[in-house]
Amino acid sequence: MPEIKVDDSKCKGCYICIEACPKKCIEISKEFSKSGYYPVKYTGTDCIGCQQCARICPDLAIEVYK
Amino acid sequence: MQLLNKRPESLVDMKMHYCPGCSHGIIHRLVAEVMDELDIRNRTIGIAPVGCSVFADKYFNCDMIQGPHGRGPAIATGLKRTTPGAIVFSYQGDGDLASIGMAEIVHTAIRSENITVIYVNNAIYGMTGGQMAPTTLIGQKATTCPHGRDAKLTGDPIKMSEMLATIEGAKYIERTSVHTAPNVIKTKNAIKKAFENQINNGGFSMVEILSTCPTNWKLDPVKSLKYVNDNMTKVFPLGVYKDSKGGE
Amino acid sequence: MAEKKLMKGNEALAEGTVRAGCRFFAGYPITPQNEVPEYLSWRLPEVGGSFVQAESEVSAINMIYGAAATGVRCMTSSSSPGISLKQEGISYCAGADLPFFYANVCRGGPGLGNIAGAQGDYFQSTRCGGHGDYKVFVMAPDSVNEMANFPRKCYEVAYKYRIPTMVLADGIIGQMMEPVEFKDPEIDVEKLPKLDWTLGVAGSRGKRIVNSYDLAEDMLEKMVLARVEKYKEIEENEVMYEEKQLDDANIIIVAYGTAARVSLAAIKMARDKGIKVGLFRPITLWPYPKKRLSELGDKVKHFLTVEMSTGQMIEDVQLSLNGKAKTYLHSKPGGSIMAAEDVLETIESISKKGAKEYATTK
Known part of the structure; x- marks a missing residue:
């Protein structure tokens, strides 16, 4: 199953990946990151590995695996 | 598990300073991916401007030079004329390219210097704190037009792609946007074409990329993407403005 | 003994620059230095160099900023108002430790002034005409022969210390004709030493950066003070x-x-x-x-x-x-x-x- 990994140290919490994700499988983490943001995280289901999130992420914070 | 989106080698592995949701990071990555794919990193010289992307000299993993506001195309001319074997790109914002650097961009296109220009248009001065840019939309608020840009006082936004397309020496001009993932892909293709044109000695190329500035637009990043779609693309229509085959 | 030629000051300067290894010129027309770009427009292509008539002095100096960063010997020339326009770029070159050579064929000022020879740009030349703390190596010829031979010295100093260098002439020296003897043999640019700071085709070496800024605390001060040490050395060794x-x-x-x-x-x-x-x-x-x-x-x-x-x-x-x-x-x-x-x-x-x-x- 495809999945995404978010690098908390790079994510600045702009959330445009959430907007871009066609399966709505990215959500806002409840954990505050060391950089001072609430980063995004994978909900854990439904990722199809389309990479739209990674394409729109300005901070290269998302890795997509298949 | 296989990683589908490897970080491009042409981008140094460091955290960028841009504000959350700023498009510069996307555009940096696209330029770097293109450098990787065309295998030109080891012979590319990039020019970082004055403005938010001043630190691009640190981010791109190729030879970089940072120069005075607006003068990227002139610096590119000096670099390319003395090192024809190098691939030269100038990375510029709208204040840089369309205001203070207007003469340089126009005459570099007229001479058809064999270089690539990445023109990031976010309709505002970012680094200095949100002043009106030459591309600020009518009605759009900025710190030097707090009631919104008024054409009677400040004229209309400058459409650089349309203007440069009238110049014989401008060989490839396209305006794209990065407000959705499909548009990001289109932008990458345009950037790739602009670099390929240079590799083929095709002459002057420019890609204008509509971009966001959530901080100074005073919109959240997601609303900023919508602003590009609903407002900016109306004034700055996307598309290829010039594609004349030059080169050998 | 080298051959003696009758030459105009500006042309002698241009020829002397080419013989000293210059391969790139960018400039903008202004009296009384026009013979310099005119001469180089045909002379540089003869030796495989490149000449650009820029859209302004501001563009010209930034073309030089780019060219100097590749290590190629380059030059721009102008007269007083044009040199004023170039000051920001000269400051950038100084701040990025880029060597290059320029000439001011000084005219009467301030403002548009006139096109006759003058020496009103002494302060501008010797007190760093642009912004920030920096110095430019300045030579003042008093003959056409010195116009011909000073560019070589300027390049030597420019590359030895990585600083901008200039000839401060005036309209009279630029316009008059005198016998000229080029003292030194022409420089073979292929034989110039390889430099370890230039931009270009990187190949297997790592990336290089040319810039003039550092926003980190105390770092700019360190950069400026390092340059002061260099200036002390020049004051010790290069006075003429x-x-x-x-x-x-x-x-x-x-x-x-x-x-x-x-x-x-x-x-x-x-x-x-x-x-x-x-x-x-x-x-x-x-x-x-x-x-x-x-x-x-x-x-x-x-x-x-x-x-x-x-x-x-x-x-x-x-x-x-x-x-x-x-x-x-x-x-x-x-x-x-x-x-x-x-x-x-x-x-x-x-x-x-x-x-x-x-x-x-x-």
């Missing part, structure tokens, strides 16, 4: 001047460029009248020959500065002498040249009031 008839002089004229030539004529007339005058001609305006002037101030008590400005170099004379001797000014600003007879008059008045008494009481 010429002395004429100083052995018995009790008045010394300090003058450079065209003013030095006029002063020589005045000195001859004064000596015919029995007044012992000599000439001290600074060839480098920065670094200024402070030490030597100070030594001379131990022996001679009257220093007359002759310059085609309202009095700019006289400040360096006074700083060098530091109160050791009396200083006088013969000034002729606004793009006109002083007559030797008028300088003689000034010499005579100093002699009557001071030098003679000094000579007798000694």
Whole structure:
């Protein structure tokens, strides 16, 4: 199953990946990151590995695996 | 598990300073991916401007030079004329390219210097704190037009792609946007074409990329993407403005 | 012996620059330096170089900024207002430690002024004309022959210390014709040493950055102070001047460029009248020959500065002498040249009031 990994140290919490994700499988983490943001995280289901999130992420914070 | 989106080698592995949701990071990555794919990193010289992307000299993993506001195309001319074997790109914002650097961009296109220009248009001065840019939309608020840009006082936004397309020496001009993932892909293709044109000695190329500035637009990043779609693309229509085959 | 040629000052400068290895020029037309770009427009392509008539002086200096970063010997030239426009770019080159060479064929100012020769850009040249703390190596030729041969020295200094260098000429030296002899053999650019800081086709080496900024705390200060050390070395090693008839002089004229030539004529007339005058001609305006002037101030008590400005170099004379001797000014600003007879008059008045008494009481 495809999945995404978010690098908390790079994510600045702009959330445009959430907007871009066609399966709505990215959500806002409840954990505050060391950089001072609430980063995004994978909900854990439904990722199809389309990479739209990674394409729109300005901070290269998302890795997509298949 | 296989990683589908490897970080491009042409981008140094460091955290960028841009504000959350700023498009510069996307555009940096696209330029770097293109450098990787065309295998030109080891012979590319990039020019970082004055403005938010001043630190691009640190981010791109190729030879970089940072120069005075607006003068990227002139610096590119000096670099390319003395090192024809190098691939030269100038990375510029709208204040840089369309205001203070207007003469340089126009005459570099007229001479058809064999270089690539990445023109990031976010309709505002970012680094200095949100002043009106030459591309600020009518009605759009900025710190030097707090009631919104008024054409009677400040004229209309400058459409650089349309203007440069009238110049014989401008060989490839396209305006794209990065407000959705499909548009990001289109932008990458345009950037790739602009670099390929240079590799083929095709002459002057420019890609204008509509971009966001959530901080100074005073919109959240997601609303900023919508602003590009609903407002900016109306004034700055996307598309290829010039594609004349030059080169050998 | 090298062949002697009759050449115009500006053309001699252009040819001398090419022989010193210049392969890139960018500039914008302005009188009285137009022969420089005109000459280089055909001469540079002959040696495989590149010439660009830029859209403005501002663009020209930024083309130089790019070219200098690749290590290729490059040049721009202009006259006073155009050099003013180039100052931001010169400051960037200084801040990025880029070597290059430029010439100011100075005209009358301020503003549009006129197109005659003048020396009103002394402060601009020697006090860092642009923003920030930096220095430019400045040479002042007084003949067409020096116009021909100074570019080579300028490139040597530029690359040795990685700083901008310039020739400060004036419209008269630029426009007149004199015999020229190129002293040194032409430089083979292929044989110039490889540099370890230039941008270009990187190949397997890592990336290089050319810039002039550092926002981290104290870092810019460190960069600026490192440059100060370099400047001290230049002040130690690269000062040039010429002395004429100083052995018995009790008045010394300090003058450079065209003013030095006029002063020589005045000195001859004064000596015919029995007044012992000599000439001290600074060839480098920065670094200024402070030490030597100070030594001379131990022996001679009257220093007359002759310059085609309202009095700019006289400040360096006074700083060098530091109160050791009396200083006088013969000034002729606004793009006109002083007559030797008028300088003689000034010499005579100093002699009557001071030098003679000094000579007798000694």
